[in-house]
Amino acid sequence: xxxxxxxxxxxxxxxxxxxxxxxxxxxxxxxxxxxxxxxxxxxxxxxxxxxxxxxxxxxxxxxxxxxxxxxxxxxxxxxxxxxxxxxxxxxxxxxxxxxxxxxxxxxxxxxxxxx
Amino acid sequence: xxxxxxxxxxxxxxxxxxxxxxxxxxxxxxxxxxxxxxxxxxxxxxxxxxxxxxxxxxxxxxxxxxxxxxxxxxxxxxxxxxxxxxxxxxxxxxxxxxxxxxxxxxxxxxx
Numbered sequence: 241x242x243x244x245x246x247x248x249x250x251x252x253x254x255x256x257x258x259x260x261x262x263x264x265x266x267x268x269x270x271x272x273x274x275x276x277x278x279x280x281x282x283x284x285x286x287x288x289x290x291x292x293x294x295x296x297x298x299x300x301x302x303x304x305x306x307x308x309x310x311x312x313x314x315x316x317x318x319x320x321x322x323x324x325x326x327x328x329x330x331x332x333x334x335x336x337x338x339x340x341x342x343x344x345x346x347x348x349x350x351x352x353x354x355x
Numbered sequence: 356x357x358x359x360x361x362x363x364x365x366x367x368x369x370x371x372x373x374x375x376x377x378x379x380x381x382x383x384x385x386x387x388x389x390x391x392x393x394x395x396x397x398x399x400x401x402x403x404x405x406x407x408x409x410x411x412x413x414x415x416x417x418x419x420x421x422x423x424x425x426x427x428x429x430x431x432x433x434x435x436x437x438x439x440x441x442x443x444x445x446x447x448x449x450x451x452x453x454x455x456x457x458x459x460x461x462x463x464x465x466x
Contacts, residue, residue, distance in 0.1 A: 244397075273453050285398075285445060285457035331397055335453045342388070342413060343455060345397030 242267045244334050246346035253322045254354050260307075261317045261349045263332030270294075272336035274308070274315045275343070280328040288330070291315065319351075327353045357381050359458035361446050367464045368436040376431040376461050378446030384456075386449040387429040389413075389421065391442040392460075398445060404429055405452070436465045 243266045253259035265274065276288040291299045291308050299306050303323075307316045319326055332346040362377045380387065385406045390398035390413075400413030404423040418440055420432040429448075433440060443462050447455040 275454070283443065283460045283462075285447075285460075287454065287456070290454060333397075337452075342400045342403060343398070345399075347395070347397050 242334050242336060242344040244332050244344050244346040246332055246349050248349045249347070250350045250352070252352040252354055253319075255322055255324060257322055258318060258320045259322055259351065261319075261330050261332075261351065263315045263317070263346055265313050265315060265332070265334045267313075267334060267336050269336040272334060274306075275333040275335070276304070276306070276315075276317045277331045277333060277345075278326075278328045279331065279348070280325075285331075289317065322353050324353050324355065327351060359446055359448050359456055361444075361458035361461050363461060364459065365462050367466060368433075369466060370436060370438065372436050373432070373434050374436070376433070376444055376446075376463075378429045378431065378458060379427050380429075380446075380448040380456075381427065382448060382450070382456070383426060384448035384450050385426070386452045386455075387423065388447040388449075388455065389419070389429070389431045390445045390447065391415065391440075392445060393442050401431065401444075433463075438465050441465045 245264045272293045274291045278286045278288045289301045303320045305318045329348045331348045333343045359380045388403045389401040392398050402421040404410045446458040449455040
């Protein structure tokens, strides 16, 4: 069975600084996808970034980038130049084709931005 | 483009009542999902569908039922509501099953 672990329930960062959120996962499959979702106070789940396991290059979306360490089964999210609008819960999620075609979510990290 | 819409946004039920949470997507996605999110937790899959007429159980299906008669709609039925079903419910859709797009959620309280 797939598992996703986010060991940091809460993180905080000064505005304009950089913060890294950690995620580890476990799957026996070689074909899988990893995602970071953002959930602001509005409750809407917003896809931030995705990574295909077969791609060695780390995904980047503007100020958001990942550090994908396949052998270590680690998938961290780096947010550069943090902004007040980045304050949210961040969920790491794993999809593999043999996991009942579903996303497995971690328990989330609450990110606070300090002005 | 509305994406995934859910109704209602909020609902309070009494124990034993029933209700249907509505979900509609306009992206012509084959895959649709229902999740619940309990306080301080991630999302857990209740039911999913890979196309019209096809549904399957997820991780926490007890107390719920679904149907998928059209590509666009995927309603979730709660029968005999219990306090343990107090949660936020999210519907999602996907073209491939991987990248999922979520609705705004329904906050349900059972008293």
